[in-house]
Amino acid sequence: MELLVGKKALVTGGTSGIGLEIAKVFAENGADVMIFGTNAQRAEHAIREIEKVRKAGSQEVSSELVNVACCKEVEEALLRLFSRWDHLDILVNNAGITRDNLLMKMSEEEWDEVLAVNLKSLFNTCRIVSRQMVKAKAGKIINISSVVGLTGNAGQVNYAASKSGMIGFSKALAHEISRKGICVNCIAPGFIDTPMTATLSDKVKQELAEKIPTKRLGTSRDIAHAALFLASHLSDYVTGQVLAVDGGMVLC
Numbered sequence: 001m002e003l004l005v006g007k008k009a010l011v012t013g014g015t016s017g018i019g020l021e022i023a024k025v026f027a028e029n030g031a032d033v034m035i036f037g038t039n040a041q042r043a044e045h046a047i048r049e050i051e052k053v054r055k056a057g058s059q060e061v062s063s064e065l066v067n068v069a070c071c072k073e074v075e076e077a078l079l080r081l082f083s084r085w086d087h088l089d090i091l092v093n094n095a096g097i098t099r100d101n102l103l104m105k106m107s108e109e110e111w112d113e114v115l116a117v118n119l120k121s122l123f124n125t126c127r128i129v130s131r132q133m134v135k136a137k138a139g140k141i142i143n144i145s146s147v148v149g150l151t152g153n154a155g156q157v158n159y160a161a162s163k164s165g166m167i168g169f170s171k172a173l174a175h176e177i178s179r180k181g182i183c184v185n186c187i188a189p190g191f192i193d194t195p196m197t198a199t200l201s202d203k204v205k206q207e208l209a210e211k212i213p214t215k216r217l218g219t220s221r222d223i224a225h226a227a228l229f230l231a232s233h234l235s236d237y238v239t240g241q242v243l244a245v246d247g248g249m250v251l252c
Contacts, residue, residue: 002055003232005030008085012068012125013095015042017194018144020049021220022092022227028053029228032060034081036095038067060084068095068121069113078128087136090231091129093122093166094144103157111158118162122169130177139182140231143170144223147190147246163188167242174240183239185230190246192218213248 009026013019014035023033027050035050037043043063050061066077081088096118099110122143133139148156149163167186174184191197191208197217200208209216226245229235244250 002028002030003228003234004090005055007031007089007231008034008060008087009090009092009231010034010036010081010088010125010129011092011094012036012066012121013144014092015039015046015063018189018192018220018223019092019094020046021224022094023050024053025221025224025228026090026231027051027059027061028055029232030055030059031090031231032085033062034060035063036066036068036077037063038065040065068093068124069116071120071124074121074124075128078125082132088129088132089138090140090142091125092142092144092227092231093125095121096144096162098156098159100155100159102155106158114158115162115165118159119165119169122166126169126173130173130182133182134177134180137181140235141170141173141182141184142227142230143167143184143186144227145170145186145188145242147188147244147249150188150242150244150250170242171240178239183230183235185235185238185240186242187223187226187230188242188244188246188250189223190218190244190249192220192223194220211249212246213251216247218245218247 009031011023014023015037064077067073143166145166146163148160152160170184170186
């Protein structure tokens with residue numbers, strides 16, 4: 001079943017990892033897809049990957065190079081998007097970075113950069129997109145947080161703060177616009193096998209897996225399927241929620 005036929009979706013951080021997999025699953029289900037990223041080579045590769053799985057040649061697949069932490073860049077990119085599309089059905093805020101360090105050693109730059117990319121980006125995108133969705137009285141906003149935003153993690157006070165902030169942001173926005181027909185939700189991935197975790201050794205990955213009830217790291221596809229549910233009509237009565245896709249990590 002193609003759940004997103006005729007829908008138009010924007011995925012930030014869509015050039016690799018979880019974001020790319022979400023974009024591919026959306027295209028597989030009939031959506032037109034725009035991705036935001038910061039690397040031209042990765043963007044070109046991502047577009048080719050998405051085009052391989054789209055269901056019809058008429059589906060639009062495109063990318064923009066955008067620093068989502070920059071309010072002006074986001075505003076200009078969204079103006080261009082809305083000049084092509086008269087509406088946007090789905091917004092996925094997936095762009096994120098890590099700059100891990102113990103708090104006592106963390107620099108102001110490490111703090112500011114993570115908060116800007118991971119959290120301020122929601123302000124930059126949702127402020128504009130929500131206006132259009134309110135006018136249309138429909139829309140789905142999906143913010144990719146993390147279980148670290150629920151549990152915390154040593155060496156990641158900046159990342160945990162940003163991801164926890166995403167949850168609070170999403171719940172507050174859901175209070176503001178859900179009555180207008182827009183659903184705002186978070187996905188909180190656990191440890192997912194992506195380029196962000198590729199630097200971990202096999203030993204460390206195995207140790208992490210042993211702490212997870214399902215005894216494995218998640219895949220980008222696991223997160224993409226959750227995003228598909230939240231983007232489709234199947235979740236029309238779900239808003240202000242945090243869906244932990246973590247193999248049971250938060251049970252521990």
